[in-house]
Amino acid sequence: MSATNFIGQSVKRKEDxxxxxxxxxxxxxxxLPRQTHACFVRSPHAHAKIRKIAKDKAxxxxxxxxxxxxxxxAAAKVGGLPCGWLITDVNGAPMKEPPHPVLAQGKVRYVGDHVAVVIAESIEQARDAADLLETDxxxxxxxxxxxxxRAQGAPVLHDIAPDNTCYVWGIGDKAAVDKAFASAxxxxxxxxxxxxxxxxxxxPRAANAQYSRSDESYTLYVANQNPHVERLLMTAFVLGLPEHKVRVVAPDVGGGFGSKIYLYAEDVVLTWAAKQVNRPVKWTAERAESFQSDAHGRDHVTRAELALDREGRFLGMRVMTTANVGAYLSTxxxxxxTILYATLLAGQYTTPLIYCEVTAVFTNTAPVDAYRGAGRPEATYVVERLVETAAREMNLEPAEIRRRNFIRQFPYQxxxxxxYDTGNYEATLAEAxxxxxxxxxxxxxxEAAKRGKLRGLGYACYIEACGIAPSNIAGSLGARAGLFEAGEVRVHPTGKVTVFTGSHSHGQGHETxxxxxxxxxxxxxxxxxxxVHGDxxxxxxxxxxxxxxxxxVGGTAIVKALDKIVAKGRKIAAHLLEASEADIEFTDGVFRVAGTDKQAPFAQVSLAAYVPHNYPLDKLEPGLNENAFYDPTNFTFPAGSYVCEVEVDPETGSTQIVNFTAVDDFGKIINPMIVEGxxxxxxxxxxxxxxxxxxxYDTDSGxxxxxxxxxxxxxxxxxxxxxxxxxxxxPCTHNPLGVKGCGEAGAIGSPAALINALTDALGVRDLEMPATPQRVWRAANKKAA
Amino acid sequence: MTVKVSMSVNGKPVSGEVEERTLLVSFIRETLRLTGTHVGCDTAQCGACTVVMDGRAVKSCNMLAMQAEGAELVTIEGIAEPDGTLHPMQEAFRQHHGLQCGFCTPGMVISAIDLLKNTPNPTEREIREQLDGNLCRCTGYHNIVKAIAAAAQTGGGVLRR
Known part of the structure; x- marks a missing residue:
């Protein structure tokens, strides 16, 4: 291996x-100098009309x-929060998009909904005053x-959705699927x-917004996973501010898992208020606010069916899901x-016919959005619970039924x-x-049975679609944004390098x-x-x-910019070495004239670009700084096989995971230590x-x-x-690094493996998540009775 | 109503005027501007606010600044050597990738040092049980457990101060 090839090495993290x-x-x-502190007054009710808010005492x-x-x-004409993806109903109509105000307009729709903001010199004073705000x-x-x-007579959240339904969406050929079931x-x-x-x-989520009268500019520090998207949504759709006058900085961010993707009401209110009070306004969520108002995840109710032939080959799948989206549509x-869920229902298998219908419903709960895995854990749970259950019902080994159905030819539509561009599902399963x-x-x-314990084994073979996405495909599916990434490589005169990436790191270790x-x-x-990222x-x-x-996507954008750096470096080197550009090779940080000992190290070429005394100025600009935008041609498809072994104590209902094995195919791995983490x-x-x-949520009070x-x-x-x-x-076949992505896999594959193991241990058909000791004990003892 | 509080933090005497209700973590973060100590949950569950007080790891979000009057505190800023050399526990976290986003890390490192002080050669089970007061959402604890086990061999339970 070359001394400068760090791909595949567990380099210790630069950020640590x-x-x-x-x-x-x-x-x-x-x-920030002169900063004030904000306390948000939130709804104590799940659903209520606001009769009156009296500010005087506060x-x-x-x-x-x-x-x-x-x-x-409303008086300032601040817009509502937008939803970034348009889903079209099976009847052809656009989804229902009720207004999502940043402070409630006459009505609150979940506990924690934003009612008012109190801004004071200290956070204690803001909280004290908030207690004095009279809200009827x-x-x-x-x-x-x-x-x-969805039932008749249910409370209605939004006038534009009298049945509380946001959309009913479907994918697949329903008639063909029904036919497959009829003959299964x-x-x-x-x-x-x-x-x-x-x-x-x-x-917790946090933000600190600053306004400068001198140039009418704003700076928003915010715990966020995508500062440019935050700025774009806020300037173009909500506040109508000139985009170049707003700087969004997402500094070190303490974990996201999806919850810090979105443009939240607090971010908008603080930015707007900073101008009104002409001072910075800071807010940090208390944990109770995080629970109430961070976007939640999952919340599906599903009926799923798998049709099989005599040999256990999958003929068709039919899935009906009701998804609770909460009180408003988050970003x-x-x-x-829909797009991140139903499209994953083929899993690793050749199931030829799939139909999925999803009904998205408004309720008096916090908005639901992407949380680690986002749709793919839900899909994997459907597929892998069905497959394991089918195997048990047909007396087939769970691994064998999977092998009989694995996709083996790629690309696979x-x-x-x-x-899918590539995969090797049998190999990950065998290794697991x-x-x-x-x-x-x-x-x-x-052995466990002798001790009165119940052991069970469960599998999950997941697939996910990552590296979202080709913009044109996403656009055709309803995305209201592009999904490329940008990178800039700035080579300094001494050959040191600063790279600017549109990806944001909040624990993933991008800096390394x-x-x-x-x-x-x-x-x-x-x-x-x-x-450098996050600004x-x-x-x-x-x-x-x-x-x-x-x-x-982000890594590939950097690679594309590096290609341009190397291409320009070759031109400079050709000039310095008095050779033809075609004869210049670049390896291990040195430009060489092929077949000779003439060479120029990268740092010498960098210096020449900034001190262009001996330089082809007639043909080439000085400097060595390149950027690139990369829009992928396909998703990437990480996949893996998980095996979970549990031991249940039927006396207490406690579950111990005695062995959890995960074998993942992430394509090429840059840093194994970080990937394992x-x-x-x-x-x-x-x-x-x-x-x-x-x-x-309490079903009566909300x-x-x-x-x-x-x-x-x-x-x-x-x-x-x-x-x-x-x-x-x-390796992924359509990006230069051969990489697929690894951040969500664990959360996608593990729930199904664990419940498959638990149902195996307990000898029951199903067990509701979370499998608390109470639920496990009941299942264990119901069977005994 | 404000009160004056005085204590030693990372070997230096400090004092400040605070409200009676001011939490120790607020005094550390807002008054002393030592922002390595974090607030994660406000309810003494997550442990991101853990500091050393008179030789014991305590949750600074769960006590008043006044309660630390006269105490000797060490925060994450006081754990490494004065020349910047990492404490063996910090080094073990780095070597074993025991941190990702870094937010729980200061409290985790301080709790881990305390853990080894009390249990110098812990089993994996003991490490996991004694880490009960510190939440991490990124690492799944796997590498934190590894780091603490490794630090048991390198003096990870000894605090310089």
Missing amino acids: YRFLTGEGTYTDDVV LKAPGVVAIFTGEDI YEVLPAVVNASVA HHVTTLEFVNNRLIPNAIE FASCVP TPVALQ IQAADVAGFPGRKA TFAQVVASRLGIAVEDVDI TGKVLFGMGTYGSRSIA QVHGGLVQGIGQALTEACV QLVTGSMQDYCVPRADDVPSFRIGTKET
Whole structure:
């Protein structure tokens, strides 16, 4: 291996030192001169009319600078929050898009809905004054459950959707699917809930907005995954501000998992208010606010059917899903249960016919949007629970039924729009089976039985579509934005390099991984490359980080810019070495004239570009700085096989994960250490969904029952095991790095593997997530009875 | 009503006028501007606010600044050597990729040092059980557990101050 090839090496992270020593700069660490503090007054009711808001008492409280309500926002003609994806109903009509005001307009629709903002000299004063704001509500009946919301006589949230239905959307040939079912040898049917989750990044959302009268410009510091998208949505759709007058900075961000993709009401209100009070306005969510108002995830109710022939080959799949989108459409809410869900229902299999229908429903709950995996965990859960259940019903080995149906020829066109470029599903499954010692499972099960414990084994073979997306395809499916990425490579005169990327890192380690890519290509040290992200004032443009797209799209944009750097470097080197450009080779950081010992190191060429004394100025501009935009030609398709082994104590209902094996195919891997870390984190979020996490609203009052860390169970260290991790590398065929993305896989594959293992242990057909000790105990003891 | 509080933080005497209701974490972050100590949950569940007080790891979001009157505190800014050399626990987290977004990390590192002080050679089970007061949403704990086990061999339980 070349001394400067860092691809595939577990380089220690460049970002770690600052985080380990307390030198990170998160949004709440940003203090601006003369800053004020905001407290949002939120609805205590799930559904109510606002009769009156009296500010007088609160305005007189010490330190109060200003109070704004929905009336002030309306008078200033501040727009509502937009939804970035248009879904078309099966009847051809556009989805229902009710207004999404940044402060409530006459009505509140979920507990935590934004009613007013109190701005004061200190946060304590803002909170004290908020307590004095007099708000008179007429409480209305609330509905939190999607199927109840569709029933006759249910409370109506929005006038434009009298049946609370946002859209009914379908994909696939229903008649052909129905026909396949009619002639099937066996049909497996399951009905299940994909539980609502609350993302809970440990850093709460935060923002600090500043306005400058001198040039009428704004700066917004915000915990966000895509600062350019935040700016675009806010300037073009909500506040009508000139885009070049707004700088959005997303500094160190303490985890996102999707919840920091969106343009939130608070961000808009603070930016608008900063001009009104002519001082910076800062807000950091309390955890209770995070629970109430961060976009939630999942919340599907699904009836799924799989038709099989006598040999267990899949003939067709029929899936009917009701998706709860909450009270308003969050930024990408509409595409998650449709485009990012139903298109993944082929899984790793050759199922020739698939029909899926999704009904999206408004309820008096927090908006639901993309959360780690976003649609793909829900799809994987449908497919892999069906497949495992079918295998048991037909007395086939769960691994065998999968092998009989694996896709083996690529590219493969699924019946649900996607075309997989490459994959090797049998190999990941074989490796997972070996690593998990499936052969030894019967012995372990028998040993556990002697101790009165129930052991079970479950598989999940997931696929995901990452690297979202070719813009033209996304556009044809309803996306209201492009989905490319931008990168800039700035070579300094000394040959050191600063790279600007539109991807945002909030734990993923881009500052290291991207530097490895750049250093390898330019033949320089990783330390000689710095990655800059998260600032619209520095980075040329970007679509941000979500859908495991950073390396596949953002990384490729950087590679494209590097191509231009090397191409220009060859021209400069040809001049310096008095050779023909065609004869110049570039390897290991040195430009050489092929077949000679004449050479010019990268740093010499860089210097020549900035000190152009001996330089072809008649043909070439000085300087060495290039940028590129990259729009992918297809999604990438990471896939993997997970094997989970659990042991249940039927006395207590407690579940112990005794072995969890994950073998993933992420294509080419740049930094194995970072990739494994992404898998670990994803697995635990998926295990959280399957075992411990559930967002619960009271069905009568609409109050959020799981509104704190004491009530909502984010997995702790002793809830989860260590993992056995393996990887297969089937390079992606359509990007130069051969990469696919790895950020969400763990959360996508693990819930199905875990519930498959638990149902195996308990000998039951189904078990609702989260499989709490209570549910597990009931299942274990119902069977015994 | 404000009160004066005085304490030692990272070996230096500090004092400040605070409201009686001011939390210790607010005093550390807002008054002293030591922003490495984080607030994640406000309810003493996540541990991002963990600091060392008189030799014990405590959650600074769960006590008043007044309660630390006269105490000796060490925050994440005081863990490494004065020349910037990382503490063995910090180094172990770096070597084993025990951090991703970094937000829980200061509290996690301080709790981990305390863990090894109390249990010098912990088993994996003991590490996991004693990490119960610190939440991490990124790493899945796998590499944090590895880092702490490794730091047990390199003096990770000894605090310089």
